[in-house]
Amino acid sequence: MRLTVVGAGYVGLVSACCLAEMGNQVCLLEHNPARLQALQQGRVPIYEPGLEALLQQVLNRQLQVTGNVSLALNEPELILVAVGTPSQADGNVDLSQLWQLAEAVQEHLRHPTVLVLKSTVAVGTGDALQAWFEQRAIPVQVVNNPEFLKEGAALEDFRRPQRILIGAEDAAAAAIVERLYVPFTRNQARVLHMRRREAEFSKYAANAFLASRISFMNELAELAEHVQVDIEAVRQGIGSDQRIGRHFIYAGCGYGGSCFPKDLRALSHLGRSQGLPLPLLSAIEQRNERQKQRLIDKLEALLGSHWYGKRVALWGLAFKPDTDDIREAPALVLLRALLARGATVQAHDPAAMPAVAERFPEAVASGQLQLCNEPYAALENAHALCLLTEWKLFREPDWLRVMQLLAEPRVLDGRNQYDPGQLATMGFVYLGIGRGGLASERRNRAAA
Numbered sequence: 001m002r003l004t005v006v007g008a009g010y011v012g013l014v015s016a017c018c019l020a021e022m023g024n025q026v027c028l029l030e031h032n033p034a035r036l037q038a039l040q041q042g043r044v045p046i047y048e049p050g051l052e053a054l055l056q057q058v059l060n061r062q063l064q065v066t067g068n069v070s071l072a073l074n075e076p077e078l079i080l081v082a083v084g085t086p087s088q089a090d091g092n093v094d095l096s097q098l099w100q101l102a103e104a105v106q107e108h109l110r111h112p113t114v115l116v117l118k119s120t121v122a123v124g125t126g127d128a129l130q131a132w133f134e135q136r137a138i139p140v141q142v143v144n145n146p147e148f149l150k151e152g153a154a155l156e157d158f159r160r161p162q163r164i165l166i167g168a169e170d171a172a173a174a175a176i177v178e179r180l181y182v183p184f185t186r187n188q189a190r191v192l193h194m195r196r197r198e199a200e201f202s203k204y205a206a207n208a209f210l211a212s213r214i215s216f217m218n219e220l221a222e223l224a225e226h227v228q229v230d231i232e233a234v235r236q237g238i239g240s241d242q243r244i245g246r247h248f249i250y251a252g253c254g255y256g257g258s259c260f261p262k263d264l265r266a267l268s269h270l271g272r273s274q275g276l277p278l279p280l281l282s283a284i285e286q287r288n289e290r291q292k293q294r295l296i297d298k299l300e301a302l303l304g305s306h307w308y309g310k311r312v313a314l315w316g317l318a319f320k321p322d323t324d325d326i327r328e329a330p331a332l333v334l335l336r337a338l339l340a341r342g343a344t345v346q347a348h349d350p351a352a353m354p355a356v357a358e359r360f361p362e363a364v365a366s367g368q369l370q371l372c373n374e375p376y377a378a379l380e381n382a383h384a385l386c387l388l389t390e391w392k393l394f395r396e397p398d399w400l401r402v403m404q405l406l407a408e409p410r411v412l413d414g415r416n417q418y419d420p421g422q423l424a425t426m427g428f429v430y431l432g433i434g435r436g437g438l439a440s441e442r443r444n445r446a447a448a
């Protein structure tokens with residue numbers, strides 16, 4: 001098929017490359033000049049495993065990357081929309097990028113087309129957009145087709161989707177979108193047809209449900225600390241029940257990223273706009289905020305409350321492993337607190353350091369934030385090590401070397417990656433998340 005993808009972010013770039021890989025003729029429209037230039041040279045401006053190799057394989061063959069709006073919107077059979085839909089201050093979703101695109105479609109489109117919303121949009125957006133095009137007699141059918149890929153595993157998720165949701169009011173438009181996915185649904189994926197607003201709602205429901213599991217476990221983790229229970233044992237105890245499942249029940253330092261926080265806010269906003277109290281959704285968000293703050297409490301338990309002049313090592317800054325994305329990353333909450341309270345921070349992250357340097361230029365310039373080019377350099381003379389993102393690189397450290405490098409043998413394990421018994425035996429003071437069942441942790445909490 002001949003299609004245009006608008007927006008070369010995580011979703012648009014991955015979609016464009018994977019659709020091009022299947023033989024479609026794809027035009028990828030991006031208006032950010034730096035991003036555009038990088039892509040045209042075959043460089044991926046974000047960190048996503050495998051993506052750069054795929055881009056180079058399809059670029060200037062099945063995939064054209066352009067900033068030329070008129071070329072991109074002239075006569076594609078399909079337009080896939082993957083522009084950003086960030087939060088507004090009131091929690092509602094900001095659809096300004098989408099409406100700007102609608103204006104561009106009005107100006108440049110010369111043939112009937114199907115406009116497929118892959119961006120996460122407020123419930124009712126597709127209907128509003130459809131009405132807008134109809135009022136102007138522009139031959140566009142709007143379809144909602146939410147994207148469920150995860151950063152860090154985006155290619156795998158796109159190539160092997162578990163389900164494809166097609167939300168449409170027009171059967172012919174739905175059939176065209178379904179045809180696009182035929183190469184991806186041969187094995188297992190189910191294609192589910194529904195109304196446009198049901199697809200929009202389903203996207204929010206999926207993210208809110210996953211976030212609720214994480215907040216649920218984080219809440220129980222705090223309780224576990226008070227009743228001498230290790231939440232890791234509980235995770236295994238419940239995850240083996242197939243009705244519950246093993247995914248998204250890892251206690252940690254709270255969910256971050258560009259989607260869960262903003263989508264929860266948008267769903268709560270929808271409730272408020274309907275005059276409906278939705279206390280369960282509010283609780284998910286409140287717990288998540290508390291969970292990020294708990295990192296600060298825990299570090300105080302390890303270091304005392306005066307951090308001025310202390311040196312703290314951070315392993316991991318991205319909101320999750322295998323990405324350079326730091327949007328709403330839990331690590332930033334602790335990092336800001338450390339900087340505000342006069343500590344020196346030595347950090348390492350395999351991919352997110354450029355983004356952090358851009359976000360905290362003054363701290364980097366003053367030397368208060370040192371971004372180290374390998375994990376062990378971050379440990380030198382530090383008074384504590386905090387693991388905040390569970391990159392594979394941090395899973396099996398050389399603990400003897402860690403002990404030698406740290407000024408004080410203290411470990412805050414924000415992702416429950418380490419064996420507290422082993423660390424206690426070696427002489428580390430260890431704090432994890434919800435690891436109340438461990439004699440060492442009880443002792444350390446009492447001592448702290």
Ligand SMILES: NC(=O)C1=CN([C@@H]2O[C@H](COP(=O)(O)OP(=O)(O)OC[C@H]3O[C@@H](n4cnc5c(N)ncnc54)[C@H](O)[C@@H]3O)[C@@H](O)[C@H]2O)C=CC1
Pocket residue numbers: 006007008009010011012029030031032035082083084085097100101118119120121147148149150151258259
């Ligand atoms: N990041 C993720 O893992 C996922 C994101 N989503 C949703 O997909 C949407 C996009 O997310 P991301 O890819 O993370 O966003 P992003 O912000 O990383 O990328 C959006 C891109 O669109 C470009 N853009 C905006 N308007 C444009 C226009 N008129 N013409 C050309 N380029 C334009 C921007 O310059 C930017 O490069 C959001 O609605 C998000 O909620 C859905 C599933 C997964």
Ligand SMILES: O=C(O)[C@H]1O[C@H](OP(=O)(O)OP(=O)(O)OC[C@H]2O[C@@H](n3ccc(=O)[nH]c3=O)[C@H](O)[C@@H]2O)[C@H](O)[C@@H](O)[C@@H]1O
Pocket residue numbers: 120147148149150151152207210214247248249250251252253254255256257258259260319320
């Ligand atoms: O709408 C979106 O943008 C995407 O949001 C999430 O994907 P993503 O944010 O990339 O990453 P996740 O793997 O879901 O992790 C989100 C956050 O939850 C945290 N998390 C995840 C799982 C868990 O058990 N515990 C936990 O704390 C992660 O550390 C991370 O901070 C969803 O998983 C995707 O299906 C969805 O398409």
